[in-house]
Amino acid sequence: MSSRLKISVGQCSDKGRKEINQDFHGVYIPKEPQLSSKGVAIALADGISSSDVSHIASQAAVTGFLEDYFCTSEAWSVKKSVQRVLIASNSWLHAQTRQSRYCYDMDRGYVCTLSAMVIKSTTAHIFHVGDSRIYRLRDHDLEQLTNDHRLWISQDKSYLSRALGMDSHLEIDHKALPVAKGDIFLFATDGVYEFAGPEFIVDAISKAGGNLDSTAKAIVDQAYLQGSTDNLTVQIVRVENLPKQSANELYQSLTELPFPPVLEARMLFDGYTIVRKLHASSRSHIYLAVYNETNAQVVIKTPSIDLRGDPAYLERFLMEDWIARRINNAHVLKPCAQTRKRNFLYVVTEFIDGQTLTQWMIDNPKPDLETVRGIVEQIAKGLRAFHRLEMLHQDLRPANIMIDSTGTVKIIDFGSTRVAGIIEMTTPIRRDDILGTAQYTAPEYFLGEQGSERSDMFSLSVIAYQMLTGKLPYGAEVAKCKTKAAQNKLMYDSLRYENREIPAWVDDAIRKAAHPNPYKRYEDLTEFIFDLRHPNQAFLNKTRQPLLERNPLAFWKGVSFILALIIIVLLNN
Structure with a gap:
């Protein structure tokens, strides 16, 4: 890489x-790879x-x-x-005060201000509570x-309205700013900024040269000379370099290991014996293999031959292994522990003895509702493991879901997964917004919008619908709608047209989760899963059958009674 983040x-x-x-301060500058993945903290x-x-x-606040x-x-x-x-x-500090002799006087408890910054890639993230300052x-x-x-109570009297440890609830100011090379950030307590004027500070920093410690001391000394009666703390952070890498450099870093040869059955490869090819597509080649040291069956995934010159594809390929190692869930594909040095570029995962959901639906064209619920609930558990780590799967479809011989459902493909922490890192590689399969992709992606957890929910609801009907709720129309106006015209085909045995409230739950507008879907995946099993009262009230269908005898008795009354009234007249 030509450069990396560097500060003084x-x-x-x-x-x-x-x-x-009573002040405390600190800086932590990690080494790679944390310098790129987490940044520096002040x-x-x-x-x-x-x-x-x-x-x-x-x-405690700073060190913590x-x-x-x-x-x-x-x-x-x-x-x-x-x-x-x-x-x-904040919770720990507040608890310390509540357990101390100052429990009824927060002004004497474990309370402090905090101003913090994380510089990651080319962005400065500022977090602040209290009256210390960042310039x-x-x-x-x-x-x-x-x-x-x-x-402020008067011109001369004020008190802190927010601080760490002051209350059980904490409201934190957050701001994200682009950083430029040469930017200087100044952290100061009120004992400094109320007495050292901005002109003096700017002049002192401008003349600092390479010795920022002496500049910080000069600012502290100035505040003291001007009559400050408080503690005095200053931090000066100068951005010396920002990460920048060319696509060629990143391509080289991604492909430091050579690409594997074309693998064939019975071939010995890097400590494995290839058994057979399981799947081949434009994105990857997947093989069943045996790890020779343990005789355990595994799956080896190698890069597509056609895309080996595409840095964006290679980045996604390597991300799959990274993602899998950070998710520990029974419903997500598990990577195999790396116990030996690899000599080629490939990924090794557990072997799932089973079938894809695509094949399962072919074998089970008319599953009962309870079976569908069970599969959807397991998929949702896997998705929630992604969402807890701020990951969006973005390509949930039957071909990416496996059901093993015990009935356990697992999500198996992470090639389109969006990771919040990785998105924040600078990379010149273009990432496609739509990486999923069109039939299962949420409508907002086709408008160029970023997805959310509700986007994965849409995909799951489409799969649930397909398992129950063999069809898609909007047919193939979603991918054709590139404007909100067009999406508003999408018509959901009710499940009940296909299967009258499906309760109306189940149909409404799927309809809501598959709504074209993400803000009209459920707020959380767990709400959708709950409503698939428990009748939502709002749906029951809306879908209550007319009396003629619920109780025909009572309906006709009522009609007869009304007609009899009309006849009596007419005869009396």
């Missing part, structure tokens, strides 16, 4: 005119003056953030990772990037 840091913290320093915390234990809160963020899943976005970490820190210096312009969470 200068820091200074002093107790100033106070007895102890944090500054300021304890509240009214508390004797807030310095403990500051240290810097340690725990890098332990979160690489599949998660920066926002999700940091929010999970800070919510956990950006660009072209001699010092811009404040955070808002002070202070409530």
Whole structure:
């Protein structure tokens, strides 16, 4: 790679005119591969003056953030990772106060402000709660990037309205900004920025040269000389380099291992014996093999011969193995542990002794509703494992679902999966928006929109519909609709036209999950699965049968009674 993320840091913290320093700060710059997958992290915390234990809160907040963020899943976005970490820190600090002698006086508890930043790839993610500040210096312009969470009672009196540990609920400000080479970020506590003027700060940083620590100390000294009575902490972060790689460089990194030869039955290959070819397509070649050390049956997947010169395809191919190793779920294909060095580019997974859902539907053209529910529920469990890691499968279809000899259902293909944490990384490789199979792809993809968990729900509902009817809810019309107006005209074919034994409320559950508008589908996959088994009262009220169908005898008795009344009235007149 021609370059990678690189920053320079200068820091200074002093107790100033106070007895102890209640501020705490830190920076963590990991090595590769975490430098690319997680970025660098900077944090500054300021304890509240009214508390004797807030310095403990500051240290816990910063160290917890810097340690725990890098332990979160690489599949998660920066926002999700940091929010999970800070919510956990807030809960711990709040609990410490509730268990201490300050339980009824939060102003003396484990409370602190926190301003943190993660620079990943070419984006700076800012997280903030309290009144410490983050500035950006660009072209001699010092811009404040955070808002002070202070409530002013009078011109001279204010108090913190938000801080870590102050309440059981935490509201965190988040902002994502593009980063340019040469950008400088300044972190400062109120003891500094209220006394060191912006002109002095800009001038000091402009003259800093390579020694940012001395510049940070100069700013702290200036605030002290101007009469600051608080603790004094400054961090200066200068972006020296940003990751940038050409498509050719990335292609080379993806193909450091040579491509495997064409594999044939009984061939010895890299410690495996090839048994037979299982499947071949334009995307990959799949073989059944035996691992010679254990005699265990495995599946070997090799890149398509026709696409070996396509960097985007190779990236997706290698991502499949990465994704599989981060999902541990009984309903998702399991990769085989890598116990030996590989000499070629390929992926090894468990062998599933069974059939695809496509073949199962051919063998079972009229399955009962309970069997369909069971299969859909297992697929949903696998999908939820993806969604918990901020992954979207994006190509859920019967050919990508296996049912083994025990009846266990597994999702087997991850070539189109979208990973939030990976999307944040810079890459010159173009990623196609529509990678799935058109018949099962959610309508929003055809409008050029990004998918969501509801997009995978749409695909699952189409599969459920197909298992019950052998058809698709909108036929082949979805892929033809490239505007919202066209999608609004899509007509759902009711399940009950095909099978009168299907309860109307089950039909309505599938209809809702397969709605062309993602915002009119269920909010969560679990709601759809629940409604497939439990009649939703809203559906029952809407689909209640007329009295003539529910109780014909009562209907005709009522009609006869009304006619008799009419006759009596007419005779009396």
